[in-house]
Amino acid sequence: MFDVQSVLKDLTTAVDETDRLVADLTDEQWARETPAPGWTITQQVAHLSFIFRLAGTAAADPDGFRAMTAEAAKDFNGAVNAALNAYPLADPRAVLDRWRSERADCVEALAAVPPDRPVPWLVNPLPPAVLGCAGIMETFAHGQDIADALGVRREPAAWLRHLVGFAVLTRDFGYLSRGLTPPAEPFRFELTGPSGEEWRHGPEDAAERITGPAHDFCLLVTRRRHRDDLALTATGPVADHWLGIAQAYRGPAGAGRTPGQFAHLDG
Numbered sequence: 001m002f003d004v005q006s007v008l009k010d011l012t013t014a015v016d017e018t019d020r021l022v023a024d025l026t027d028e029q030w031a032r033e034t035p036a037p038g039w040t041i042t043q044q045v046a047h048l049s050f051i052f053r054l055a056g057t058a059a060a061d062p063d064g065f066r067a068m069t070a071e072a073a074k075d076f077n078g079a080v081n082a083a084l085n086a087y088p089l090a091d092p093r094a095v096l097d098r099w100r101s102e103r104a105d106c107v108e109a110l111a112a113v114p115p116d117r118p119v120p121w122l123v124n125p126l127p128p129a130v131l132g133c134a135g136i137m138e139t140f141a142h143g144q145d146i147a148d149a150l151g152v153r154r155e156p157a158a159w160l161r162h163l164v165g166f167a168v169l170t171r172d173f174g175y176l177s178r179g180l181t182p183p184a185e186p187f188r189f190e191l192t193g194p195s196g197e198e199w200r201h202g203p204e205d206a207a208e209r210i211t212g213p214a215h216d217f218c219l220l221v222t223r224r225r226h227r228d229d230l231a232l233t234a235t236g237p238v239a240d241h242w243l244g245i246a247q248a249y250r251g252p253a254g255a256g257r258t259p260g261q262f263a264h265l266d267g
Contacts, residue, residue, distance in 0.1 A: 013159045
């Protein structure tokens with residue numbers, strides 16, 4: 001489903017775009033609160049750095065990764081928050097430099113893994129291409145928080161194709177995070193990319209369907225916009241329910257965003 005070299009090229013593009021959002025920020029801007037409660041822009045970048053360090057270690061040093069994540073298995077959110085304290089949050093430029101270094105190491109480590117060899121991860125081992133797609137998802141989600149805090153409107157990007165594919169692969173996460181049984185029937189996804197091409201996934205004859213702009217779909221599955229503010233259409237009751245619970249990451253869904261919260265940016 002995913003070609004690792006293509007994924008890593010898009011991951012590099014995604015992180016470079018997010019880097020440009022923060023490269024010239026003032027100290028006041030670095031300290032600005034984002035829509036994620038309790039997280040400043042500095043903390044968002046530190047979190048991305050931590051995620052890339054985890055993925056790079058998983059690819060290059062599986063035993064070291066298992067040692068790093070032993071505590072995370074007991075309390076992942078607590079481990080993530082604790083990890084932020086290892087970063088020099090009082091020095092945003094140092095945080096940015098560290099992210100640049102750790103993401104470069106991560107891409108290099110994933111590129112060195114044979115495509116058919118799974119990489120250990122937080123729940124189940126993942127192929128390196130899929131782990132790279134998870135990095136794209138993280139970069140998009142936290143990059144959106146940063147853009148929203150800065151009042152910047154991001155344009156749809158071609159690299160979102162891999163986030164779309166990842167969200168299709170992880171369709172059931174929204175059910176699992178809420179203790180619900182995922183439906184047995186597959187969905188059909190027909191999503192329009194930024195240049196007008198359609199990214200299609202799932203059986204053509206599926207009764208349950210999701211259609212609309214790919215960028216809106218990515219905002220939905222990362223829970224950075226409320227479904228009411230997105231031009232997505234569900235055909236079928238199961239697909240319609242899914243639009244309200246969709247998420248492309250494991251663990252608690254979080255509060256999400258409220259209808260109209262970003263009308264000043266999206267209108």
